[in-house]
Amino acid sequence: MREWDGTLAQKGWWHSFELPDGRVIDGVCDLKGLRNRLAQFPIPENLAGKRVLDIGAWDGWFSFEMERRGADVTAIDCWDNERFRYIHQELGSRVDYRILDVYELDPARIGRFDIVLFLGVLYHLKHPLLALEKVCALTDGLAAVDSFVVTESHKRKGRAPDLPTVEFYEIDEFGGQFDNWVGPNVECLLAFCRTAGFARVELRSVLRHSACVACHRRWEPAPTSPRHAPPLLLKVEHNANSGINYRAAADDYVSxxxxxxxxxxxxxxxxPEVDGYGSQVIFLGRQTGGEWHANFKLPPGLAPGWREVRLRTATSGFSNAMRIAVDVPARPEALAITGLCDGTSWIPNQLELAEGATISLWVTGLPESADRNNLQVCIGGMRLAVEYIAAPQGDHARQMHVRASLGAKPGDYLLTVSIGDVGSAPAPVKFLPAKG
Structure with a gap:
């Protein structure tokens, strides 16, 4: 590292360039090395019609090479590099150059990209996994990731060879440089990329002290002649709260x-996939009834709206789809309780306080995104647990089941349903002591 610092100080450029007038700028990274580095990834020669993002562009060779191949390129760095602007002018480039920190990146701000280059940046970051999640959210197809890795020559004695590990550099422990924070081994770099939300993570090469990883947002194509029928998707819900609502900014998981x-x-x-973006299963279990239960991370970067979940196996086509709500506001105009009864006897407006007693009620005006978490059913200021909400059917009232609270006592009560600041008129219900 100190050797590189000295060479950079001597040459003044990190990247090398061939200019249109025949001049050659000789940087620390020679042209052969730059081309070979890019060749580690499955990036086509013709990028016409594609959007490419270069994160940590530095002098800009990769940005301008992507533009040469026909791509619409955005280049970002955390500092304004005059050498980038000089090459930009010399080439008559149209690359969109922005000064942004990687943690500021968001699809709502700069859009999504067919290809994202994340080359030589990760180990400079204090929060590498967060940065990779940001990269994943911006990627529509492929993210090309390379990073310094701790290889066999760097490992300390006694370390397990296949265990994902990362070294942390508080100040200048790595090569005397103060701008390096982490040194993952290859296994850890791959685990970082998978955990960030990429569907497929492929180690392309390990070149001396760096590893090149191709990270794909989508699964490989389903088999053209599947050996098995598509799975039947039975239920989809939030892993933590059993609802249908998810937040893109949260670390949410789908069951x-x-x-x-x-x-x-x-x-x-x-x-599994959500709106075409794949996500690796982190848990798979067989249920007593023979069905399967799987958990996976909500793919990063989903825009607000209703999103379709489906899945396939390695030897099948895709299942039927079920919908979830991502950052969909639940804003009813009006709510009305049209019916209420004992969930066991079906006697109107009363509930016998037997063990496991539930109230069945019917409500109009519920938004499609209503679930057991944003819906409040209260009696005398006490919130009841919502156990079930029927799927919407046009403008018809939706049925729900709520469980009587522990310690509920016989008496006359008023029940209300609300979402946010919109509530129903109260409906009377009589709690009766359990028989026998």
């Missing part, structure tokens, strides 16, 4: 239950 013809199944055999 789904399905039946599959292919048996047995391993975790890596199941390939």
């Amino acid at each position: 789904c239950w399905f039946q599959a013809e292919e048996q047995p199944l391993k975790r890596e055999d199941v390939k």
Whole structure:
């Protein structure tokens, strides 16, 4: 590292360039090395019609090479590099150059990109996994990631060879440089990329002290002649709260239950996706009824709206789709309780306080995104647990079941339903002591 610092100080440029007038700028990284570095990734020669983002562009060779291939390129760095602007002018470039920190990046701000270059940046960051999640959110197709890695020659004695590990450099422990924070080993770099939300993570090469990883947002194409029928998706809900609402900015996970013809199944055999973006299964279990239960991370960067969840296995096509709400506001105009009864006897406006007693009620005006978490059913200021909400059917009232609170006493009460600051008129209900 100190050797590189000295060479950079001597040459003044990190990247090398061939200019239109025949001049050659000789930087620390020669042209052969730059081309070879880019060749580690499955990036086509013709990028016409594609959007490319270069994160940590530095002098800009990769940005301008992507532009040469026909791409619409955005280049970002955390500082304004006059050498980038000089090459930009010499080439008559149209690359959109912005000064942004990687943690500021968001699809709502700069859009999504077919290809994202994240080359030689990760180990300079204090929060590498957060940065990779940002990269994943911006990527529509491929993210090309390379980073310094701790290889065998760097490892300390006694370290397990396949265990994902990362070294942390508080000040200048790595090569005497103060701008390096982490040194993952190869296994850790791959685990970082998978955990960030990429569907497929492929180690392309390890060149001396750096590893090149191709990170794909989408699964490989389904088999053209599948050996098994598509799975049947039975239920999809939020892993933590069993609702249908998710927040893109949160670390949310999806639970789904399905039946599959292919048996047995391993975790890596199941390939879920949300609106086409794949996500690796982190848990797969067989249920007592024979169906399967899988958990996976909500893919980063989803725009607000209703999103379709589906899955396939390694030897099947995709299942039926079920919808979830991502950052969909629940804003009813008006709510009305049109019916209320004992969930067991179906006697109107009363509930016998037997063990497990539930109230069935019917409500109009509920938004499609209403679920057991944003819906409040209260009696005398006490919130009741919502156990079930029927799927919407046009303008018809939706049925729900709520469980009587522990310690509820016989008496006459008023029940209300609300979402946010919109509530129903109260409906009377009589609690009766349990018989026998």
